[in-house]
């Protein structure tokens with residue numbers, strides 16, 4: 407089997423080599439998952455006790471193995487404290503869904519027919535899961551945990567750039583007694599391994615997180631066999647700051663809500679909309695806050711922002727900085743850096759038609775522009791093909807609720823930069839995706855309803 411070399415973004419040096427799998431490898435993994443689904447009795451009948459045990463074994467492997475955070479940091483470039491948080495979140499997600507195993511079931515329904523009408527909630531079967539490089543272990547958990555908790559088996563394809571934590575987790579799970587075929591990781595390219603997984607006849611459900619362009623392709627390939635598909639895709643979220651907001655808190659939150667994971671975050675608030683009467687005061691405060699962010703070695707505990715994931719991705723982000731300059735926005739800070747590093751970048755006086763306002767940059771770059779009033783803020787925020795996340799800063803509860811209801815987005819925070827709560831649905835509208843992950847809602851993706859009628863006459 408040929409190999410893919412992984413480059414550590416902070417140093418530019420080779421970090422590891424991983425197998426470049428083929429369609430035949432995908433077939434072996436999917437067949438093993440199919441056998442495991444059929445042979446682990448608890449996975450296919452109505453008790454989920456065994457599923458609960460398996461999910462908890464994986465949660466333990468995440469909690470106990472200290473190797474995951476440094477591996478994630480060296481592979482993705484994210485600060486070590488963020489990697490610790492992400493591994494902790496992944497463990498929490500497995501534990502949350504372990505708790506769901508015996509709480510989700512069917513119903514008895516008061517139908518008109520003379521008998522008992524009831525439903526069962528059954529696993530779908532083999533789930534093909536495809537994840538991106540920005541939050542490798544967290545997104546692995548978001549999909550794998552509810553799938554396994556509901557009694558399915560999983561074949562996971564990590565991003566070719568960042569497979570290390572998922573690979574190691576699957577290995578540890580196997581060593582800890584999770585049967586072969588229950589949770590398998592296959593590494594390789596999207597066009598070969600990803601598509602083979604979607605096309606495989608044993609795979610009944612495809613769960614994808616990644617770019618909108620590839621999401622559209624995933625949907626097309628899955629359409630041939632009418633496979634169930636859920637998609638978490640790109641974003642271009644707005645951070646709306648009203649004149650009557652808590653100024654200090656709005657400024658303090660702006661760096662983390664736009665620069666977390668070096669802006670390689672589908673929920674990054676990359677459009678900052680500021681009420682015109684506050685604009686002249688807010689803009690320099692935002693620039694100053696961005697300039698205070700500590701950029702450096704991601705293994706250092708003090709680092710707040712590390713390098714971008716790869717040289718190729720960094721070049722793509724730099725091309726947006728060039729676009730912002732040539733389209734006439736004012737580069738107020740950043741726009742430079744060595745290797746895969748890029749300093750936090752602020753463009754002021756952006757216009758809605760500029761590419762930096764319309765396209766997902768997926769880097770530490772924000773575009774700031776003023777708005778006139780509440781209606782203008784809503785119009786600008788919704789002027790996007792995406793609808794994933796966003797924030798509203800205001801002290802006026804009426805304004806907060808009016809804007810929240812009017813915004814075309816799947817997630818929204820008021821006076822906060824957060825997006826993800828593992829107990830609540832997460833996902834997007836418009837070109838940001840289909841379906842919701844996390845919370846109990848995610849279990850819909852991984853269960854089928856079966857209706858059974860008993861004629862009692």
Ligand code: NAD
Pocket residue numbers: 536537538539540541563564565566594595596597599600601604615616617618620621623624638639640641671672766768794833834838839
């Ligand atoms: P990507 O779409 O390039 O790749 C995502 C995954 O799909 C990778 O594993 C890749 O190998 C695979 N893939 C590529 N081509 C494929 C194909 N033809 N068939 C099947 N699989 C294929 O995305 P990326 O660059 O890894 O991640 C960045 C993107 O992910 C951004 O757009 C970001 O917004 C999005 N994202 C969304 C969410 C969300 O929850 N909405 C979360 C994180 C990232």
